[in-house]
Amino acid sequence: MLDGMLSFLVFGAAAIACALAGVWVFQKGARERTDRKAMVIAICLTGVWCLCVASLGFVHVLVSLTAVASSLAWLYVLFKLFSNDGRDESLRPIRPVAFSLGFVELLQIPLVLLLAYLPEQAGSRAAIIETSAILRMLVAVGALALLHNLYGGAASSSRKLLGWTSFALALMWAWSLNHHLIIYITDTTSPELEIVRALVTSVVMLCLCLGANHASADLKFRPSRAVAFQSISLGLIAIYLVGMVFLAELAGRFSGDFGRMVQIGFLLTGALLTIVWLPSKQVRRWARVEALKHLFKHRYDYRNEWIRFTHTIGRKDEGERGLQERAVQSLADIAGCQAGLLLVRDEDGRMVLGARWRWPDIAVPGDALPDELIRLFEREQLIIDFGEVRRGVDHHGELAMLPDWLTERSSLWAAIPLLHHDRLVGLVALARPDVVRPLDWEDFDLLSVAGQQVASYLAEQAGQIALNQASQFDEFNRRMAFVMHDIKNLSSQMSLLLRNAEKHADNPEFRKDMLVTLRNSTDKLNSMLARLGRYNAPSGSGTGADQVAFDLAEVGRDLKKRFDNAHPIKLRTNGACIVLGEPEALSQALAHIVQNAIDATGGEQPVEVEVSLDGIRGKVTILDHGCGMAPSYVRKELFKPFMSSKEGGFGIGAYEARTMIRAMGGRINVESQEGLGSRFEICLPLKAASSFMEANVNAQKHETSEAA
Secondary structure, three states: HHHHHHHHHHHHHHHHHHHHHHHHHHHHHHOOOOOOOHHHHHHHHHHHHHHHHHHHHHOOOOHHHHHHHHHHHHHHHHHHOOOOOOOOOHHHHHHHHHHHHHHHHHHHHHHHHHHHOOOOOOOOOHHHHHHHHHHHHHHHHHHHHHHHHHHOOOHHHHHHHHHHHHHHHHHHHHHHHHHHHHHHHHHHOOOOHHHHHHHHHHHHHHHHHHHOOOOOOOOOOOOOHHHHHHHHHHHHHHHHHHHHHHHHHHHHHHOOHHHHHHHHHHHHHHHHHHHOOOOOOOHHHHHHHHHHHHHHHOOOOHOOOHHHHHHHHHOOOOOOOOOOHHHHHHHHHHOOOOEEEEEOOOHHOOEEEEEEEEOOOOOOOOOOOOHHHHHHHHHHHHHHHHHHHOOOOOOOOOOOOOHHHEEEEOOEEEEEEEEEEEEEEEEEEEEEOOOOOOOHHHHHHHHHHHHHHHHHHHHHHHHHHHHHHHHHHHHHHHHHHHHHHHHHHHHHHHHHHHHHHHHHOOOOOHHHHHHHHHHHHHHHHHHHHHHHHHHOOOOOOOOOOOOOEEEEEEEEEHHHHHHOOOOEEEEEEOOOOOEEHHHHHHHHHHHHHHHHHHHOOOOOOOOOEEEEEEEEEEEEEEEEEEOOHHHHHHOOOOOOOOOOOOOOOOOOOOHHHHHHHHHOOOEEEEEEEEEOEEEEEEEEEEEEHHHHHHHHHHHHHHHOOOOO
């Protein structure tokens, strides 16, 4: 009798507290808060529940139904709190979670009806009470996880506005979790716990009144991704534990050894799933992608992405990775890809392989992209989604321009152009991520901006390299000026010695030998002086004034005669091959290449020299079977000035040879493989082709002048 009177007084007081709180929130609450009406309804339903308990007791069916209605109302209040930042997008990721919790709460209704109409002696009443307690614990855990995400993800100014409300809701659901846990363990409730529950309800109403009169004009919800992932993890763990307890208890309803076997089976199955799925990187990446897709307005955490991007591309690690490889990694990390490669422009403007990152098996041709595709990238700033390419989606006509090595590779996911001042300086191709998804506007925007930043880094590096080379050339020229001065003095001294010897030598034979020696020495010194002078004024300015017609086969025979005494030279010619150029400069360039071939070959293995016709060009092929060169050395260092693999070498010979050949309108191609040897092809325009092209140019100029 005393417990009933105390219960009536406490729950009656709680009902009055709810009524006062409802009036306060309705009148004093901030009008602009979207949760105000929902909170008034929830407070009123809670007051009705307290009034029913005070009037009808704890176990009446109407008490249980009003408790369900009150719980649903408070879940709706929590749902509306997420929209206080004024954006409808905030509700999108929360809606499925809130609806799921509401559905679980609605399951209480059939359980309440079953308890109301089952006889007291029925053995299944305990199972229904335990099931109801588990569902209530599940709702409390989910609501606490959402509340943690709401408060933890809000800005510091917003937390002041959410403080009292969040504390009230946390107190309510924390008490509900512990209350129903006790009911689950003991299969019953006690009047003392219900009385404490009424006191907790009164405290909750007081806290809601304190928090309701704060305006929310500046309330901005900023969900922290770390907080969200932690909340999701806690929620999943709680659901897993509650589910396992529920299944174990359900299995315990089976009698004897069979029930024990069912319990052990549930336990082993849960442990096996935990061991197999949780450590999986692919599962974790899938979960991250899905969480980012459904819980946030933006997929990317831009602050963290930019910090990681800058850290990756701006700081060289302890390995030997250069800027180009780090550039690929920086973009791959943003998209979640595990491999990629970089195409860059060479000195002829072609796109060639620059670097790989974790992708050693993809083959890239020497001329990787056609010119029209390069111009399309520069004009449209197009990011290619190879998923769309495989489906036949064509935005700007790029499908017809894409080379086969890109379209036939199923592992390619995206291609990001690197544009610097509307010029394509490179292209990053990324492999498919573990969790494949289509690219959207957010990917395009972020990858486009990051690609421009990478392009600026690469352009800055290229400018720095060019500046260093110019500085080295300046120093080299100053050094050569001193050397040339000394050589001039030596040449003058030897010339004087020669004149004195002609006058004073009495022995005819001695005089004859001395004259031959001195003349040879003087010729060599003058030749050295002329060659050193080319560093300041390279032969072949590109004007064509010094170019003459000569036979490539004759140049080949001169090479054989020059080197045959030092090393075997195997020469093959197919008759005369008349080209336009500077024979002395070409002979010097070819001599340098042949000498390098001899140095690389060693022994008696001959160096092969072949002169042939190649369309409208004459071609000299120099082939050796020596040690060969690594592809990276050929691509990055062979033709760079001051980069020499020989001890004490200047590293200027290959650079000078290519400069002279290009100045004559020719080109040089190199193929090399370590352990097999190297192949150099030097091509020059044929005299007949040059005359034909020159005649056409003059005719066009004449027609233009007549039309004018």
